[in-house]
Amino acid sequence: MQTLPSLPDTAVRPDRSFSTPAVVASCIGFVLIGALQSLYGPALPALRQEYGLSPSGAGLALSAHFVGGVAGVLGFDRAFGRIGNRALLGVSYALMALGSVAFAFSPSWPLALLGALVTGFGFGGIDYGLNQLFATGFGRRSPAMLNILNAHFGIGAIAGPALIGLFGADRYPAVFTGFAVMAALLLIPLGGVRDRHPGGLPADTAAHPADQRARRTAALLTVFVVLYVLHVGVEAAVGGWEPTHLEAVGHSATLAASATSVYWLMLTLGRFLVAPLTLRWSEPAIIAVSCGGTALCLLAAVQPGLAPYAYAGVGLFIAPIFPTGLPWLRRAVPAARRAGALVIAASMVGGVAAGPTLGKVIELFEVRAVPAVLFALAALCLAATWWLARATRAPSQASGGPGSPLG
Structure with missing residues (x-):
């Protein structure tokens, strides 16, 4: 046969x-x-x-x-x-x-x-x-x-x-x-689906000696993991605690539930909207704007009257970080074949830990502290993005010219 x-x-x-x-x-x-x-x-x-x-x-x-x-x-x-x-x-x-x-x-x-x-x-x-x-x-x-x-x-x-x-x-x-x-x-x-494994990018062996390259790879991968854990933690925490916070600051249960649905809708819409922008903007620039916008919206959510609208803004701004960061990671850490698996697995851990961790913070303070705590995490995401952008900038881009990652 x-x-x-x-x-x-x-x-x-x-x-x-x-x-x-x-x-x-x-x-x-x-x-x-x-x-x-x-x-x-x-x-x-x-x-x-x-x-x-x-x-x-x-x-x-x-x-x-x-x-x-x-x-x-x-x-x-x-x-x-x-x-x-x-x-x-x-x-x-x-x-x-x-x-x-x-x-x-x-x-x-x-x-x-x-x-x-x-x-x-x-x-x-x-x-x-x-x-x-x-x-x-x-x-x-x-x-x-x-x-x-x-x-x-x-x-x-x-x-x-x-x-x-x-x-x-x-x-x-x-x-x-x-x-x-x-x-x-x-x-x-x-x-x-093409069955063979796509070829990876070669490591930059000329620019960095072996020991220096290993240290650089470890540092970059560590900061990428921090970025993914924190941002997925913020994303999951908003989805989980937004209704509780909105009710605590005086909004009705119906409005709180509707606002949470709008948050997820805006997160979905944000990824569709940013897709054409990725053809013109670099990944570091998009992620920096996303982290900055997320932080500002969370700061605005401290005000009860602005909170429902601010959380919708969080969904819109935070949306591109996860998918846009993966190609950047692959180029920045070409020597670490398993970098993608590590950051995706770490992001899942961040999503699982976000609920109970924020719950403990609420026990120590109060539910009104939710946006302020998440603002601090978003600010750390922005700091990690800034560090990664500088660390992955090519020598020819150091002057901040048109090829600069943040330009």
């Missing part, structure tokens, strides 16, 4: 890692992972009733999902370049499908948590895998494509709770099953 030959890369343009159908499928994949991450919260009342859980016990579902996400990022990175891109993405979609079905129909809570863990593992693989491939697969257009890709995550994050609201929390198994079917269908367009 003859075996079928492996699908060639002829469907993919020589200068790209994706065919057009594969780009569309990848964007749908990010809608999927955004929706899956956002489904656990709205499903909590039904989960507590079905399994007899406390609030903290039900919250373990999202924790299991994120633990799986970090494991998926690191696992995908270990196999990246050794196994074809299609196989890695295919396994990730399959794990999301299997995990979602297991979570939806588990007869016991421990098995449901295992399903969330498996779903998270596939989630991490898709999150890291597509971000990594988009960061290298479109040349100069990679920052724009990364912003468009990550904007679709926001679409999913908005759509997931809306679906639970439409069908009811007790129908969460049907919603999870629907997304499992979608994940399985996304296996079909993987033939449009």
Whole structure:
């Protein structure tokens, strides 16, 4: 019996890692992972009733999902370049499908948590895998494509709770099953993904001796990790604590909930809006403006009357940082092949830690302190961006001419 030959890369343009159908499928994949991450919260009342859980016990579902996400990022990175891109993405979609079905129909809570863990593992693989491939697969257009890709995550994050609201929390198994079917269908367009690992940029061995280069790489990677942990922490903290803060300063519960939805909508819109700007502005310039705007909006949120509008501004400004920073990271730290995995995994940890950490700060002070604390974190993001821009500036750009990273 003859075996079928492996699908060639002829469907993919020589200068790209994706065919057009594969780009569309990848964007749908990010809608999927955004929706899956956002489904656990709205499903909590039904989960507590079905399994007899406390609030903290039900919250373990999202924790299991994120633990799986970090494991998926690191696992995908270990196999990246050794196994074809299609196989890695295919396994990730399959794990999301299997995990979602297991979570939806588990007869016991421990098995449901295992399903969330498996779903998270596939989630991490898709999150890291597509971000990594988009960061290298479109040349100069990679920052724009990364912003468009990550904007679709926001679409999913908005759509997931809306679906639970439409069908009811007790129908969460049907919603999870629907997304499992979608994940399985996304296996079909993987033939449009280039299977070989894109070549990395050569290390700048001429400009820096070996020891100096190693120290420089470690310093750059450390500051990138700090930037990602802090900014994702701010992003997650605003989404989690904005309603509580707005109610504490006198706004109604309805307005607080609506303002939080607007925050996520503006975050999604911001990534679409910045995509064309990446073709004219450097990544450091975009991230510096984003961090500065985020900090100013959080400072404005200290004023109760301005807070709902200021949080919408936070969503708009903070949106481009995550996707725009990845191509910059790849160029700035070419010797560290695993740099992308480290910062994405660290950003997930930042998202998980943001809620309880800010909760402890609120216990020590009060909920009115939320925007002030987040302003300080955003200011640190701006300081990290400024340091990275100076550290990665080429000698010919030191004078701040047209090629300057911040010009």
